Amino acid sequence: MTIHDEATAVRPLTLAWVSRQLDVGERVVRAEALRGGVTAEMRRLTIGRRDGGTRELVLRSYVDPFYVGLAEDALAREVGALTLLPGTGVLAPGLVAVDPTAAHCEYPSLLMTRLPGRMVLDDEGVTARVPLLARQLVAIHAVRPAERPRKYVTLTTADTVVVPKGADAAAWAAAIDVISGPAPRCEGRFLHRDFHPGNVLFDVAPSGPAGARITGVVDWAATSWGPADLDVAHCSVNLALLHGPAWGLRFPEAYEEAGGVLAAAASERRYWLVRDALAASEEVRSVSRGWREAGRTELTTRVAEQRLDAYVTTLMDTLG
16 A cells, blocks of 8 residues: 655655666656555655656665664665575565665665565465465575575564463463474575565456466565575464464465475474464564554454464464
8 A cells, every 4th residue: 555645755865865866857756655564664756757757666764763773784684685686586676775874864775676566465365375475485595695694583582472362371381482492403595584475566467366476575674594494484474464374374385385395394393483473472563553554454463463372372283
């Protein structure tokens, strides 16, 4: 979803910086706020050309004080990914310019090309989209950078897990016990690290959801090196929250059907699925707010918490 706004809504220093990145005779003629983001403010910029035509760019600005402190590292990783991905077959935005320390803008900012398509979060068509998501993630994991990005980071501990009100206490205690042990050894892969339906763009054919195709993947600010299971687990919990626990369990199967390779041992697979599910407990409020802004108005924080509880309980019952 977008909300129309005037070009002057782009902060003055940022607008001047953007203007310096444009071709001679071009100017920003419109800005639209892109909804659904959690860590940064996103705007679609319409650029007027000398010949009377237009083109579109996307501006990402880190404005929240917490994320401003993380912006330089996040932007460095995103720039690295956007530089790496051309020619790999993975469709990602093109890099235009970056101001990682807000030397020119009011806030740390990234300017990039706009990909066609839109994010699709509806329940309708999820059966057709899940295999597409799985194939796309397999393609990302096949990327072999000359220089590896940083090792993956997981910050969730037993002390940071937020158990939802009314949750299955025994299942959550068992899940917390799972992540209290050491992480399984793994074969590293290039990870997106925030791969989920909200960061994938689709073109949905007029004929219906069955004709959907992926047109690109966005938000590469968390790229890292680690187990494929971790990316799979992250998409799985997001699918569980968006569409119900069964879809969280379906995604690892779809990933393997698409040619992806997960940990051999069931206990290792469970570790990663549980770890990312518990990590989601810390972000349910902010994530569900983004989805509501993107059109899923029924996904209240409480609904998301209930789905997360059901998903964690199912993981422990099915894989425990």
